Amino acid sequence: MNKKTYLAILLSSAATSVSAVDLGEFNGTQFDLGGYVKVEGVHNMPDVGDNQFSGSARQSRFNLTAQGEENGHKLKGFIEADFWDNVNDGSDSTFGLRLRHAFISVDNLTFGQTWNGQFFATAPLDVRIINFWGPGAGTIAGNGAVVRPELVVHYAKNGFRLTLQDPIYDDAAYPDMIGSYTLRTDGGHAFSLAVTGREVGTLNGDSELGAAVSLASKFSLGQTALSLTAYTGEGQAVYAGWGFNGSRGASTSDVNSAGEPITTTGLSAGVTHQFTSKLRGTLRYGQVKAEEVDASVSDDTFKMATANLIYSYTPSLDFGIELRDQNAATLPSAANFASSSVRDEGRQVEIMAMYKF
Template identity: 55%
Template sequence: MLIKNKVAQAVIIAGLSSQGFAVELGDFNGTQFSVGGYLKAEGVFNSPDKGKNTFEGSARQSRINFAASRTENGHKIRGFIEGDFWDNNTSADSTYAYRLRHATISVDNLTVGQTWNGQFFANAPFDTEMLNFWGLGIGSIAGNGAVIRPDLVVHYATKGFRLTFQDPVYSDASYPDMVAAFTHRTASGHAFNVAVTGRDVDMTPSITTDSESKFGAALSLATKLKFGDTSLSLNGFSGKGAAVYAGWGYLGATGASGVAEVDSKGDLVTVTGFSTGVSHKFNDKVRVNVRYGQVTSNEVSSTLSEDTLKLSLANVIYTYLPGLEFGVELRDQNVANRPPSAVGVSSRPAGKQVEVMAMYKF
């Protein structure tokens, strides 16, 4: 496996990368090439609190990636590119456009390109394994999948520290969105992370001709404790300017930048969330995960009936053969957390969902 930098290693720890079974293509003129990815077929049964039951089936999450790495004058250089098929429907229900997910250049401890944001790395490696594609860490500061991969990210990671500058959500921001984090891992397998986020927030989102903004900061704590074949994850965060990344704010799960961050009085809302989960590996074939997360805004619009988004889930994953997995996940959430216009598909409604999936990693 051609994974040299800490960014890639963290993704593997999170269980969210498709590089776990990357195939080495060979060494050509000092450059090592590999290809990886997975094919995933999934079906989601929706049983909403309101409305009729529905079913969504898709293989659009399937993805493929390529990596090239070499050592030049003592420096490790790596290029990585990955795409999936989750773009808008292009012609028919079974035809989808290829979408860029990651495109990065890494030199030693520095990574530049389109990839996971700093909030993701402050939480995902310490979270409980999920099948839920549209609920990236609900209850964490990285819960909003819509902004999980900014157009441009700069990571510098060394000795447990990570400093991130990323393309700001607010298009007229005076500086990048920022994340500073530190991770400590013990010999027994425990891991701890503390992160501080900061960003320039649009204070007048309904006015596009001005640039009135304010700095918002938040604190995130995450840990994963390992006890033999059982692990416990705990996560909490609170602060301002975090709603758009957490996936919940003044207008609930809708709105970007200042729309989610600013209340009716023109003040920044404070968003607070936490999650907890337990994972257990019964044997080399079967593992089980249970997770609960919630995120609350201290002020919400009068049009909302809830000030808190809650999501609970449980899954069983069965490894039939190396690289080939089957899984089922039960989910329950109290409000919708995906707008109907998102990528041409229906919203994730309030109520219960059951997902069944088959995945082959290569």
């Protein structure tokens, strides 16, 4: 996988690929700077409560890649930050840097803080949307709160990927595990099969093994791309972002009130069409159903629908508008990234401008 393709996958949730700035070579190591500046305005229209408008440039991010070859081994280091850390100084416009990625790659081995194995099994085959808190809804990688475990180890070769990652369950005796295989055809189609296994905490310090299987596909049909994914299994709610207690970020529950693991099943479908060389549009729907939910959760199925138009004013500058609707509260909203805030059920409209470098 070349550098530009890899960066595009890393930033697929931003709805566009990235071209890095070549900083040159020093002592046999190539340095590249990448990222984007994104400004957005979001109009929130919750099903309950008043409408609200908010603006932000906090998604803006930058990254540095260093890569070279030593003693016949390909080496790469990647670090990326954005501005989603809150700074408690009383100002609404002062925010701290947040570490998004920091990893090292040696040939086929990658280790550090980066996307989990579920993400790599589904995101490259998904359509792209603007919603910062919505990419992957309906897939096994739909929960952005745990999309980058503190430590991930990937081994990838010839379409196969084996991943061991920092477990979500604090008392787990072994890492969360994902194995996947992705097949890409000469016609531009792609198919991915993934199997996951993780230790799920139940009651009184006990645990059980939860396992899930995922299928993802993407079809290239001229100027149109179609994406279809589905998964089912136990122990995946925390990664999918919907479980017994609804959506609670990293606290999404994989067990019911009796401490028994529940099954969740998700699906998504999306289509992107390139209308002109500068204008493209996307429709996407995703849902996750929990086998059972807490009495405080009004619906056992989370649903999210998205529609957007992106206009590439220049190759580096995009303007976009996105409409989205969801039936239940979920991850923090872009309007207020605080630990207690949520994205309420209802509709949103986002307008944005993004300059990529």
